[in-house]
Amino acid sequence: MPAFPAAAREALADTQLRRNLAHATGTIRGKRAAVVAEVAEWEELRLAGAAIKDNTLRRLDEHLLTLEAALRARGATVHWARDAREACDVVARIAREHGVDEVVKVKSMATQEIGLNEALAEHGVTAWETDLAELIVQLGDDLPSHILVPAIHRNRAEIREIFRREMATAGRPAPEGLTDDPAELAGAARLHLREKFLRAKMAVSGANFAVAESGTLVVVESEGNGRMCLTLPEVLVSVVGIEKVVPTWSDLDVFLQLLPRSSTGERMNPYTSTWSGTTPGDGPQEMHVVLLDNGRTRALADEIGRQALRCIRCSACLNVCPVYERTGGHAYGSVYPGPIGAILNPLLKGVGVDEQTDSLPYASSLCGACFEACPVRIDIPEVLVHLRSRVVDAQRGGPPKPEAVAMKAASWVLSDARRLGLAERGLSLAHRFGRRVLPGGRRGLSRLPWPGSLWTNARDLPAPPRESFRAWWRREKR
Numbered sequence: 108m109p110a111f112p113a114a115a116r117e118a119l120a121d122t123q124l125r126r127n128l129a130h131a132t133g134t135i136r137g138k139r140a141a142v143v144a145e146v147a148e149w150e151e152l153r154l155a156g157a158a159i160k161d162n163t164l165r166r167l168d169e170h171l172l173t174l175e176a177a178l179r180a181r182g183a184t185v186h187w188a189r190d191a192r193e194a195c196d197v198v199a200r201i202a203r204e205h206g207v208d209e210v211v212k213v214k215s216m217a218t219q220e221i222g223l224n225e226a227l228a229e230h231g232v233t234a235w236e237t238d239l240a241e242l243i244v245q246l247g248d249d250l251p252s253h254i255l256v257p258a259i260h261r262n263r264a265e266i267r268e269i270f271r272r273e274m275a276t277a278g279r280p281a282p283e284g285l286t287d288d289p290a291e292l293a294g295a296a297r298l299h300l301r302e303k304f305l306r307a308k309m310a311v312s313g314a315n316f317a318v319a320e321s322g323t324l325v326v327v328e329s330e331g332n333g334r335m336c337l338t339l340p341e342v343l344v345s346v347v348g349i350e351k352v353v354p355t356w357s358d359l360d361v362f363l364q365l366l367p368r369s370s371t372g373e374r375m376n377p378y379t380s381t382w383s384g385t386t387p388g389d390g391p392q393e394m395h396v397v398l399l400d401n402g403r404t405r406a407l408a409d410e411i412g413r414q415a416l417r418c419i420r421c422s423a424c425l426n427v428c429p430v431y432e433r434t435g436g437h438a439y440g441s442v443y444p445g446p447i448g449a450i451l452n453p454l455l456k457g458v459g460v461d462e463q464t465d466s467l468p469y470a471s472s473l474c475g476a477c478f479e480a481c482p483v484r485i486d487i488p489e490v491l492v493h494l495r496s497r498v499v500d501a502q503r504g505g506p507p508k509p510e511a512v513a514m515k516a517a518s519w520v521l522s523d524a525r526r527l528g529l530a531e532r533g534l535s536l537a538h539r540f541g542r543r544v545l546p547g548g549r550r551g552l553s554r555l556p557w558p559g560s561l562w563t564n565a566r567d568l569p570a571p572p573r574e575s576f577r578a579w580w581r582r583e584k585r
């Protein structure tokens with residue numbers, strides 16, 4: 108995957124993508140603002156959510172052990188996975204032991220993060236996504252581009268084409284004469300998926316939360332497909348990031364108020380499923396929980412960055428981000444796009460590992476809209492700046508970058524009064540070339556030749572003033 112600036116340039120050239128994104132994020136933003144405004148104590152809820160997450164993270168080891176004991180007591184098998192490989196191996200082994208060659212999946216970021224579908228395919232097991240947007244992405248052989256609405260970059264006409272072209276290759280074909288009416292598209296997906304729900308012996312899910320005191324996993328969703336996966340198959344495997352734990356049910360109460368309003372702009376999500384272990388004769392008879400680290404303890408060790416582990420994956424930060432709205436999610440090269448992706452990926456993987464990950468903390472204008480929208484008050488701009496400094500530290504030592512050379516030159520000029528005076532004289536000459544009028548009426552320079560063009564290709568460069576402050580001071584004193 109190319110670094111963010113290269114991937115973003117490609118995305119920016121796609122006008123259809125920008126239109127689809129602007130329409131979708133604008134609609135969700137409006138709905139969210141309306142339902143958040145209904146809650147007088149919204150700020151108190153945000154503070155409570157942040158405090159619960161912070162306190163839990165501080166004693167994460169204890170809460171995880173409590174969760175493990177409660178899950179075991181209720182008949183679940185608990186597996187610990189240090190990384191993606193270990194987690195995928197556990198799920199593949201369970202599938203093999205039960206002789207299944209297909210599983211149905213509840214939408215889950217954790218399983219995408221670890222590349223579970225691809226890993227299962229290597230073992231001859233097909234994983235079917237059952238969330239409508241995930242189904243569109245899967246049938247279109249595409250990548251998700253939004254946390255909540257993975258197919259946000261597709262419009263209705265494109266979805267109809269994907270269904271007509273691909274559904275037959277994956278099971279029940281699309282109905283004859285399918286139009287791009289949303290109800291018809293949803294109906295086609297329902298018929299297609301129903302066959303899979305009724306056939307599958309094994310399901311894979313994630314969890315939005317895991318309540319430690321009772322060993323309960325929680326999934327919130329809008330379509331009911333999750334509930335079908337969680338109740339019909341005989342075997343259920345849930346892959347759960349270790350940061351999903353909340354100590355008690357009263358803690359969960361806060362997040363069930365914050366999440367739906369922030370994500371879909373609803374007062375309450377249509378389906379909330381909770382399950383604790385197994386019950387003879389009712390629902391899955393075998394339950395496995397894979398507790399996944401995959402870089403989370405690395406993020407936890409970062410004193411500023413650890414606040415990213417509060418994230419409840421609502422996607423509110425994506426919908427308000429001016430960078431995300433123009434580039435879409437694919438440019439971030441990860442299942443976690445947008446502002447949260449720009450901090451979570453480097454925190455999970457570590458900085459200095461590859462150029463693409465190191466480019467992400469720069470994928471922001473630092474406008475702060477993400478922090479305002481975040482229901483658990485993650486100060487994303489603070490973490491971005493912190494990670495930028497870590498990227499700079501990690502890249503010290505190699506050949507100097509143009510930016511570093513420019514900074515060194517600026518430092519050399521600014522640290523000596525005589526050199527500064529000469530530079531000021533040169534700048535006042537440049538004033539004459541400022542013929543463009545910038546917003547606000549200020550004069551601006553045209554594009555500079557390389558390497559200055561690296562700056563002016565994407566930014567306005569105000570013309571320097573006719574006279575420097577020091578020259579003005581000398582003249583006025585006389």
Ligand code: SF4
Pocket residue numbers: 369417418419420421422423424425447477480481482483484485
């Ligand atoms: S960072 Fe905050 S706003 Fe963004 S997805 Fe996570 S919880 Fe939601």
